[in-house]
Amino acid sequence: AGRALVVADPREDRRILVVEPIRPRRTGDAVATELTRLVAELGADASLGGSGTHPMVMVADALQEAITAQRFALRRPDAVALSAQSTDLVSVLPRDAARRWARGLLEPLLRPDAQWEQLRDTLPTALAYPYTVAARRLHVHRNTVRRRVAKAAELLDMDFTTVRDRATAGLALDLLAERQRPERSLTLVGGATPTLEALLASPEARAWADHLLCGARGDRRNLLTTAAVWLAHDAHVEPTARALGFSEFTVRSHLRALESHMARDLGSLGGLRDLQFSLHILAGEVGVTDARGDLCTTP
Structure with missing residues (x-):
């Protein structure tokens, strides 16, 4: 109906790709809502994964993000994992x-x-x-x-x-x-340039972080401590394991569990970014950087 591009995935005959343009004065998520309803009607044979908003130059990354989300969707009761719905930091x-x-x-x-x-x-x-x-x-x-x-x-x-x-x-x-x-x-239209820390301190950003990490926070394995140390070691498993006194296998196991809770691919920049900023928002455990200066430090 002129609202989205719908094509078959040439690499997987059971997968359909939907690319929705972001239009001026966009209201609601009508396409995502209709797809969610369709998946529910189709039953156990269907699942739906979505990506966040990306520029066209990054369409391959958006596709990979959606495919990753679809794997997480298979574990959910409604078989839907749309990272663009209420869980995108930019939004x-x-x-x-x-x-x-x-x-x-x-x-x-x-x-x-x-x-x-x-x-x-x-x-x-x-x-x-x-x-x-x-x-x-x-x-x-x-x-x-x-x-x-x-x-x-x-x-x-x-x-x-x-x-x-x-x-x-x-x-x-x-x-x-x-x-x-x-x-x-x-640059200065509408007021002085804000800091990143001020942006991340908003109630909306905190609600986003709380929603993103709520499952991991309830995991008895203390996944967020592993995540904070892993990020502090720039996503390298070996020094993280030494710092925590864990085996590398345990660190990787914690990270896989964290991916499942967050519905994020921690092997992607987007997944790392969301983990970095959500941890900072909720606990201040991971530093964030502004233009040429630290806003907070890693303890």
């Missing part, structure tokens, strides 16, 4: 304030000599994947990816080997996902 942040923060953080990349369009198209993929994989997805040489990421890291004064800085930059890029160059003159 719960105050839009104008969040975009002012994102512009403030990314301002060095918006300068005329910084080649914003090139960096905008490269960074989301390069932050999410090893450079070789990113280069293949972007159809450029891996050294080109490496050079662009190094340039962005230098301009932003960030260390993209850390989960914290990758998650923070990824969030800012998601907030400025429009294809046009953001206007630098809009």
Whole structure:
């Protein structure tokens, strides 16, 4: 009916892909609601997984996120796991304030000599994947990816080997996902540039974090302690296991359980970002970074 693109997945004959455009003045989630009802009517043979909102350049990542969510949906009574429904961090942040923060953080990349369009198209993929994989997805040489990421890291004064800085930059890029160059003159429209900590302190963000981690918080294995230490070691299992006095198998088992509770793929940048920020919101256990400075520290 002109509301979404619906195609068969050429790799899996039992899977249908639905791509819904985000329209101006969008009201409700009519397509998701109708799909949820359809899955319920079809019964045990059907399940539904969804992704968050992504720019078109990241459509492959959105697809993988939806496929991951669909695996989690198989374990749920209603067979539905839509991460875009009430669980997307970008959607719960105050839009104008969040975009002012994102512009403030990314301002060095918006300068005329910084080649914003090139960096905008490269960074989301390069932050999410090893450079070789990113280069293949972007159809450029891996050294080109490496050079662009190094340039962005230098301009932003960030260390993209850390989960914290990758998650923070990824969030800012998601907030400025429009294809046009953001206007630098809009940075201070509507008030001073907020801090990321202030954005994450909103009641809406806290409710999002509480919903996302509620299952993990009730798990007797204390999964969130494992998660906090794992993030503090930049998602490396071996030093996490040493710090906790666990085996690497136990750490991996905790992370798999956490993925199930959150319906997130912790092997993706989006999953890491949501874990990073939700833990900070609820417990302040994991630091978040603003433009060239820590807002809080890891104890």
